[in-house]
Amino acid sequence: MTTQTTAPESADTPTTGAPTGLIGIPAHIGRALATAGGILTIISTFLAWTWTAEFPGDLTVYGYPGGLQVLVLIGGALTTLFGLASYGVKGLGWLTPAGADSALKLSALGAFATAWYTVIAISSKLGGVVNLEPGGYIAALATLTALVGALALPYDKPEPDPIDPDDSGWEHFRHNTRHNLSVVRAAIATGPTKAPARQLPAYAEILVIVAVMAIGLTVFTYGIGTEYDELFIGFLITAGFGFAAIAKAGLVGRISTITAKHRNITMIGAFVAAAAFPFTQSDDRYATIGVYILIFATVALGLNIVVGLAGLLDLGYVAFLGVGAYTAAMVSGSPSSPFDIHLPFWLSALLGAAVAMVFGVIIGAPTLRLRGDYLAIVTLGFGEIFRITVLNTDGTSGPDITNGSNGISSVPNLNILGFDFGAEHNMLGVTIGRFSNYFLLMLLITLIVVVVFRRSADSRIGRAWVAIREDETAAEAMGINGFRVKLIAFALGATLAGLAGTVQAHVTYTVTPEQYQFAHVVPPNSAFLLAAVVLGGMGTISGPLVGAALLYLIPAKLQFLGDYQLFAFGLALVLLMRFRPEGLIPNRRRQLEFHEEAEPPTVLSKAGA
Missing domain, CATH: 1.10.3470 (ABC transporter involved in vitamin B12 uptake, BtuC)
Incomplete structure (x- = not known):
């Protein structure tokens, strides 16, 4: 008699079975709620959140996000991106090599924390929720909906760690060997798996490094140039959960592998981006x-x-x-x-x-x-x-x-x-x-x-x-x-x-x-x-x-x-x-x-x- 192992359901495939995750609703409904909540969060940032410009950042403008709205917009965009990736949208799989569900939870939590922090800060500074405009209410409900949906998703098993660019060649060999063994074990236990992502050509990998350096310079410049306390706290929340989300998706590991192949270009690019910092300051x-x-x-x-x-x-x-x-x-x-x-x-x-x-x-x-x-x-x-x-x-x-x-x-x-x-x-x-x-x-x-x-x-x-x-x-x-x-x-x-x-x-x-x-x-x-x-x-x-x-x-x-x-x-x-x-x-x-x-x-x- 042979005990046969059953392949577990993939976290990136919509499911219609029993409820999973922390919330007792089916995973496919939770995924839809999280994605829809992310889209609605983006829309809410283009609406006015308060009626007076006394709150810093001027959140009274329609059609143009400002101050903390920009950070909520980033959180909503990440939530939407990982939500669409969890449905297997073509082209987004490269961004989520370790799966999108865990990243979706973190991005939804980050958007929720930033939006609700902003709503509470407005109410505290201006004297109550009566000072909120419809955009503030919509942002609060949208991020709550996205968070509830994300918590319904199943928990993924952790993926093997990526190559560390600071490791020696022997460590790279050990990593590749352990990774290949883990892939074989997973294939035996779960059956067929998705084909690995197509390798990018060298010029595309260099463009990825350039994009990463540009994003890093932008984030650092934004953080160092925050003009008031509420904006800096919101920046910490968004940056922390955003980095955790892309790391959980496996994107940080994929970029680390690329930078390990082009160490000299990475170092030169990092210092060129740092040298550009003074030219971004007024x-x-x-x-x-x-x-x-x-x-x-x-x-x-x-x-x-x-x-x-x-x-x-x-x-x-x-x-x-x-x-x-x-x-x-x-x-x-x-x-x-x-x-x-x-x-x-x-x-x-x-x-x-x-x-x-x-x-x-x-x-x-x-x-x-x-x-x-x-x-x-x-x-x-x-x-x-x-x-x-x-x-x-x-x-x-x-x-x-x-x-x-x-x-x-x-x-x-x-x-x-x-x-x-x-x-x-x-x-x-x-x-x-x-x-x-x-x-x-x-x-x-x-x-x-x-x-x-x-x-x-x-x-x-x-x-x-x-x-x-x-x-x-x-x-x-x-x-x-x-x-x-x-x-x-x-x-x-x-x-x-x-x-x-x-x-x-x-x-x-x-x-x-x-x-x-x-x-x-x-x-x-x-x-x-x-x-x-x-x-x-x-x-x-x-x-x-x-x-x-x-x-x-x-x-x-x-x-x-x-x-x-x-x-x-x-x-x-x-x-x-x-x-x-x-x-x-x-x-x-x-x-x-x-x-x-x-x-x-x-x-x-x-x-x-």
Whole structure:
């Protein structure tokens, strides 16, 4: 007697059987409700939501979405797109390789959350729901209908994870082997499956990369340029659920596979898109945030060598940023400097990086024989020793070197080959201000750090770092000199942080000890730097860059919360670590460590006489 397995019903095929999902209605009715709700949500954004322009964004105009309506429009468009894809509409299958149902639930939830947040904000600010126009009511009902319909859909089994562009060739081989085995198992268990998506030609894949970069620039520019608090909160809701939806659909994995095939084009495209950011700004206000994000991201990427690749927990890393900043400030002609020296920038940058490297070696040599929590405590102590030292070298408690709590002020603007970074310049018909100039310079520094990280990670020493991180005892048994390898990681990470610090000194004009504490509200500091690496994804290039951008942008935009700012920020981190502990853009190895249950189970058939 043979037990035969029955093929489960596909999540992308309309069903007429028993109710599934959280809502007790048939799945095909739920799919229709979700799609219709998405279409009606789009229509509602072209109607007036309130009668007065006192609510920011002017939601009184018919035929032209504004403010939060634009975000609801995006949520409705995603819901409609995934709803049509779940019906198997031709041409949309490429966008949902992992199935559309789970993505439809998340997009519907995002549209619902943004629309209802807007309705509640209007009612609260203007004094009741009586201030709503028909468009507001229609949007609330439409998004609720879409959410109810989406919750009726069945839950899909997780798909195998995509290729990580930061993995080595061996990891790609392991991924392909495991993926092929999972496909064979699924075919045995469920019968025939859909044919794989047709591969795009090379030029089409490059166009996809260009489109992704353009969308990324648009999203970042929109988020950094939100003019009022309600719009930024709505942006966070829409962006969060939108990214989760396209990731659940498998589109992020498909794009990751494409970018892995064209790594150089992807890196060039990313930096071209970032370089275009200052040209999208009408003033220098948001470029200010942009240059600080780049400083924060560059230092986080340097820390990623220490933490992500070598597995060393460093809680005093921001001190190396301070070493580079103080060194550059002392030799750049500041009147507060005890040294009457004015070196050119390239020389001060090399000097700041070199001094930071020396400090890294001095601190690392006696401490890197420690492991785990002991090493973390020692590095935390180093960070505090640096801050207290520069605070006390004021001529009273110690020698007059750093001017104590007043710091080194009036650091002059850079002038490289006659280009004054403190003056406005006209480029391509656009006026570029001071912070835009420094943004472009810091972008060049970030490119250097990315190249160093990438080349180091792919080298022999990079593989030794990974081996030390995974199991130091086993690595040393295989002949790796653990102390030397860790010291190189520590020194290289310190060098990159010092290099970023040389630019920070000129951007901020003044270098003071309180800028380099372990934890305070304004990043960069050691706690936020470590959080950026963990949040973005340890061991990757893009992870810390994205994590640092979020960790700097969100606190800067949540200042209206006052005393509750850190509470809201901490709650968001707790939720993210709960639902995505491997980070936003994880290394595949770490993703498997946290989501081993995602591997499709083996289905065995019993045979008997």
